[in-house]
Amino acid sequence: MDLEPGLVLGVSFCAILIAITGIAVYTSFGPPSKELSDPFEDHED
Template sequence: MMEPATVLSISLAAVLIAITGWTVYTSFGPPAKELRDPFEEHED
């Protein structure tokens, strides 16, 4: 059995990697086509 500090460190790292992966997927993957660009909407 691993120490609690090791389990906590691995869990925290996994959560951070998952959040980072989700934000990259949302920013550059297929869902990015639904994002709007407010600067492009308000150009004169």
């Protein structure tokens, strides 16, 4: 079975995009989010 180069490129691009989105969601809402600081709370007057 020989895959088209465009198909391989498209699937690779989609996989990378989904991985980056998953890492961003995990960092924003998962356990690492406890270490993030809110700049608006840091500079209240």
